[in-house]
Structure formats: structure tokens, C-alpha cells
Amino acid sequence: IRTVSVGLGDRAYDVVIGPGLIDQAGARIAPVLSKRKRVAVVTDAHVGEHHGERLAVSLEKAGILVDVITLPPGEETKSFEHLAELSDRLLALGLERGDQIVAFGGGVVGDLAGFAAAIYKRGIDFVQVPTTLLAQVDSSVGGKTAIDTPRGKNLIGAFHQPRLVLADLDVLATLPARELACGYAEIIKYGLLGDFSFFEWLETNVAKVLAGEVDALVRAVGRSVEMKAQIVAEDEKEAGRRALLNLGHTFGHAIETEVGFGDLLKHGEAVGVGMAQAFRFSASQGLCPSQDAVRAEAAIKAAGLPTTLADVRQVPFNADALIAHCGQDKKAEGGKLTFVLARGIGDAFVAKDVDRDALRAFLVEEG
């Protein structure tokens, strides 16, 4: 078991990573609760079915009063409608300021339940128990919570840090392989953006991580969380350095918008293409050695992730449409295109004024 601390002063919290944590959840969560020891567990139907009983038993054994709210699985649940329904159910339960929400699921549950916690009675504490690889290495850490609107993803939300994160590696055993690969995209992102030796370790150990070997997972999830925790502690509200975490995400988001959000293309897959493109674009601009772009692409591909536009759609993409989506991303500032580019593997930087013509030529070339 590995514990990483997110150093945010009096709001600091631990991310605990390891096998068997669900069964210890009661004992680990009880100390961060008020005297009344009451929680509402928010989960989705998949996670509830596989692991809900074990979590409830563990919490109750620690003398915690538990109510479980089960939501439908899927991105559509991150909506105003479900937020309203969830808030109403929390009110009906009589959840009070000193009580807590336990977000038990993937990023969808974490983002929605976290946002509900941020605004319920002007804010209550919450605990993240992430159950997807993506949620364990990314969405459960850092305090970004949000819902989607028809105008875009994650546009309505709040910064609200959890009190504790419990990442149980055992629950990943029931996760579909495709979801594991999507989580891996975010893991390799950390190596690509800032840790060359972690990247090299991933090149050798990708199969072990995807096979769910505990030692490999502890290292992969642990190092990812450590890097995210450090960046978040330095730049909680994304004024600067935190933007590095968007490596592959501007291209990725544009591709997702064109293909349409859903099962056709998952976020992690779009990010796989986006990261490979960020390296190829950096190489095309003479910023990064081209062998680094080739090596980055091979490592992404090794996890079964797509790396080119042709991998994700047979119909060619329109370069101008992609650029328009890049510009509309909420991370864009004042019409200028902001991208995370790289000087090499493990050395990403935020480029604030990317030339549109160069970008267009690159995307036309990419097809």
C-alpha cells in the first residue's frame, strides 16, 4: 500500500493506493467523519452491482450510518437533471453539513458527486473511492468537479478537494479491458509530460499494468498520482503549470467533438491520438527530436490505443473543423491557440501562441 499526500495546507489529503482497500474503507474513512458518522454513498449501477455490498459492509462495521444512491452508468449522468435528482435525494435523506458523500465509481460518479458535495448546503466534505483506472490516476485527485451541458463537457463545476481518496486496485479486476487502456492513456501521459524514467519503465511493463498485476499497478498508479498531486499542489486552480496535464487533450478534445462523445471513441482513446499528435506536431516544428515522436507513438500503441486520425475514423477529418474545436476549448485564451507541446519525452511545456497556419498544414498532412 502506497500513500501519496496532496499538499494543500490545511486542506491537504491522502491518496491511498493498494489492494484490499474497500474492506478497510470503514476504518480509513471513520477518522475523517464528524461524530455523527453518517455518509451517503453515491455510485452507479455497474459499480454497485460488483462492489457495493462490500463497501457498505465495511462502512457499517466501522459504525458509520450508510445510505446508498445508485445512478445510471454513463456520461449522460453528468447532467443538470441528475444533479437535481441527486441533490433532492440527499435532502430527503436529511444529510447535514457535518455528514459526507462517498463518491464510489469512475470519473462520472466522482465529478457529479463531487460537484453535489461542493454545492450541497453550501458545501460538505466528500471522499473519493475511484473504481476505474482513469479515475484512480486522474479524476479523483485534484478537486475538479463538474457536470456537462449541451454546450460542452465540464462547463459547469467547482473546485472542491476531497478529504481522502481510496484507490483499491482489486476493483479494477471487473473493469472492461477497453476502460483499462483508457486509464493507461492518462498514465503514460505523466511519463510523456514530465518523467522520462517512468516512461521507460512503462515501455517495459505495459503488459503487466494492463494485466492488473498488483505490483505493477501500485507503481503505475502511485507514480501518476504523485505527479498529479505535485502539480495540483503547485497550481491548484490551473493558472499555469497544471495546464501541462492537458497534454494530448486539446487535439483529443477536438477529435472527440468531431466523432461525437460516446462509445465510438472513448476519451482515453482520443487522448492517445492527441498525445501522439502533440509529439508529431512538436517534431514538425523542430521543437522535439523526431525519434522521440516515433517512440512516444509506439508506447501509446503498445497499450492498444489509437495514435492517428485514421485509426479512429475512416472518413478523413476536416482540418478547419478540428482547429475550430481546438480554439473553442475552454482552455483557449483570447483567440490564441494554447497547446501542450514537447521538447522531448518527459519534457512538455505550455505553448501559448501556436501558429494557426503551421497547425493547419500539420493537420492537413495528418489527414
Ligand code: NAD
Ligand atoms: P465512467 O465513470 O463512465 O466509468 C466507465 C465505465 O466503467 C462505466 O460504465 C462504469 O459504470 C464502469 N465501471 C466503473 N468502475 C468499474 C469497475 N470497477 N468494474 C466494472 N465496471 C466499472 O468513466 P471514467 O473513464 O472513469 O471517467 C470519465 C469521466 O471523468 C468523464 O466525465 C471526464 O470528464 C471525467 N474526468 C474528470 C477529471 C477531473 O479532473 N475531474 C479528469 C479526467 C476525467
Ligand code: ZN
Ligand atoms: Zn483526460
